[in-house]
Amino acid sequence: MAGLPRAGAEAVGRSIPDRRGRVHVDRIVFVLDCGITINPDLVRAQVEGGLLFGLSAAAWGEVVLGDGGEIVTQNFDGYPIARMRSVPRMEVHLIESTEKPTGVGEVAVPSVAPALGNAIAALTGSRVRRLPFAKTIKIA
DSSP: OTTOTTOOEEEEEEEEEOTTSOEEEEEEEEEEOOSSOSOHHHHHHHHHHHHHHHHHHHHTOOOOBOTTSOBOOOOGGGSOOOOGGGOOEEEEEEOOOOSOOOOOTTTTHHHHHHHHHHHHHHHHSOOOOSSSGGGTSOBO
């Protein structure tokens, strides 16, 4: 990932349709090399939070713009986030390393949308090219 030294990361989302034709993200797998891991549980928790934020943004998140390009969305109270029923199983794998530790702030966020887009394309045979995905396809 650009701008992240020694942090080779990738997310993979697998989606399955439910009875109502909605796509449900069943599982996300994320692999991270962040150098020496001082506190693996804390790193995993940070990555899981980033994956959940990335999923919410890719699936439902939208900042609405007016005709003049101004932001119409006034607050995040109308910004949908993943509910417990839609949180997928998450696997975070940390690569053992002897390199200096690096930050893991929001390293997981940018890769969720492309991974989810690829999973949707593999499932439906059609590539969705606009975010949020829920404007084009039903997401559970």
